[in-house]
Amino acid sequence: MTTLDVRGRRTGRPLIGSHVFLLVVTVALLAPVVWALLSAFKPADEIVRHPLVFDPAHLTLANFRGMFQDVPLGSGFVNTGVVLVCKGAITMFFAPLAAYAFAKYRFRGQNLIFGAVLLTLMLPTIVLIIPLLLEMKELGWVNTYQALILPGSVDAFAIFWMRQVIAAVPDELLDAARVDGCGEFGIFWHVILPAIRSGLAGLGVLTIMNIYNDVVWPVVAASSSRMATLQVVLVTLAQNISGHKVGADYATITGELLAAASIALVPLLILFIVLQKHFINGILAGSVKG
Numbered sequence: 686m687t688t689l690d691v692r693g694r695r696t697g698r699p700l701i702g703s704h705v706f707l708l709v710v711t712v713a714l715l716a717p718v719v720w721a722l723l724s725a726f727k728p729a730d731e732i733v734r735h736p737l738v739f740d741p742a743h744l745t746l747a748n749f750r751g752m753f754q755d756v757p758l759g760s761g762f763v764n765t766g767v768v769l770v771c772k773g774a775i776t777m778f779f780a781p782l783a784a785y786a787f788a789k790y791r792f793r794g795q796n797l798i799f800g801a802v803l804l805t806l807m808l809p810t811i812v813l814i815i816p817l818l819l820e821m822k823e824l825g826w827v828n829t830y831q832a833l834i835l836p837g838s839v840d841a842f843a844i845f846w847m848r849q850v851i852a853a854v855p856d857e858l859l860d861a862a863r864v865d866g867c868g869e870f871g872i873f874w875h876v877i878l879p880a881i882r883s884g885l886a887g888l889g890v891l892t893i894m895n896i897y898n899d900v901v902w903p904v905v906a907a908s909s910s911r912m913a914t915l916q917v918v919l920v921t922l923a924q925n926i927s928g929h930k931v932g933a934d935y936a937t938i939t940g941e942l943l944a945a946a947s948i949a950l951v952p953l954l955i956l957f958i959v960l961q962k963h964f965i966n967g968i969l970a971g972s973v974k975g
Contacts, residue, residue, distance in 0.1 A: 850884030
């Protein structure tokens with residue numbers, strides 16, 4: 686492979702440097718993931734004594750058996766699934782709807798309201814935790830699905846993302862639909878949504894990843910083990926994994942942690958492998974305004 690210089694002439698220099706750089710970055714990103722997956726099948730003491738050595742002859746499922754006995758991973762998956770479906774559905778419906786209003790309508794105070802929405806992006810999550818927790822307490826929603834689902838279900842980033850995508854849809858399509866007698870919500874449903882499928886796919890993948898990996902708010906809003914999401918289970922695993930195993934050592938805890946983390950990683954890997962094309966197209970759709 687050859688490259689062209691600024692004058693369009695072939696330089697004859699292969700892109701070896703770029704390929705080597707990308708290979709190094711790929712290895713650096715994947716190495717911790719591969720190590721965690723392989724180490725989950727190693728004996729617990731071997732993980733601590735020889736963390737970088739992997740002997741296929743010593744494969745074991747002991748870490749997984751111990752983890753399933755001590756960790757409520759099943760309830761964590763169920764709670765995460767409920768929150769993911771409900772909160773994701775709210776985000777994927779109301780965020781494009783709000784973005785449609787900002788992108789295609791003109792009303793008094795539009796820029797001021799949209800600026801206020803974007804301003805919330807600058808607020809650290811930790812600043813909002815205490816007010817939200819007090820609100821959940823007044824509503825009686827602490828340790829309930831409502832507390833896990835409703836706060837932050839329509840965030841400013843999702844609205845901004847979809848506004849950029851919807852703004853690229855030609856206004857002529859909307860005018861043609863109005864001439865044909867289509868109502869405003871009908872235009873959104875039958876014209877806008879089919880035209881922004883790539884952007885919706887990208888937002889969907891990001892939404893799933895954000896909800897699946899969220900830990901700060903679920904730790905505060907759902908302190909009981911009954912309502913703990915998967916990430917909360919993983920975060921608190923080191924503290925409560927020895928609850929039924931008196932004298933559990935560091936190696937055992939480490940092995941079970943890696944086993945639980947490996948299982949939690951599988952859904953996201955499958956999601957990205959299956960939807961990577963839509964994710965990339967969605968990123969491109971939301972990065973430019975036509």
